[in-house]
Amino acid sequence: MKTILNALAEPNRLHIVELLRDGPLTVGEIADRLELNQPQASKHLRVLSNAGLVEVLAIANRRIYKLRPEPFKELDFWLESYRHIWIERFDRLDDYLQELKRKEGNRDDKQ
Known part of the structure; x- marks a missing residue:
């Protein structure tokens, strides 16, 4: 997992992955689209x-x-273990915002 994340951390490599998401490309096509020279792209x-x-x-x-799907499935599986944390936090944030709206509504009613 660490190797995958390190590879994706560099912006040009992430852009290459985004390009390849749409389908296979040659080194030259990648270099042209990212405005890199061919040795850099390679x-x-x-x-x-x-x-x-x-x-x-x-x-x-x-x-x-072309992209290999297996590492992205592995990445998705790893991220899934964190999704419940974020969902729980978003739910608490939603509850907090609803409470603020109720308080604001009560304040407006008193005026």
Whole structure:
């Protein structure tokens, strides 16, 4: 999990993942869309590949990258363990805001 999060923490790598969400791309297409030079894009793709987030398909002299779903399922599973905490906090916030509205309504009625 730490490897995945470290790989995604860098903005260009996160942008690459967002691009690949729409489908496979070559290194050149990624570099063009992110306005990076090809060696920079390749370095970022290597990190994403080492983290298991992307896989490469070699077709002739082209390298086509696509996302691997398994690491994102793992990430989603990990995040799920925290969702109940946030839901509980949002529920408490909602209760608090409703209480403030009731108090405000009572104050307006007295005036």
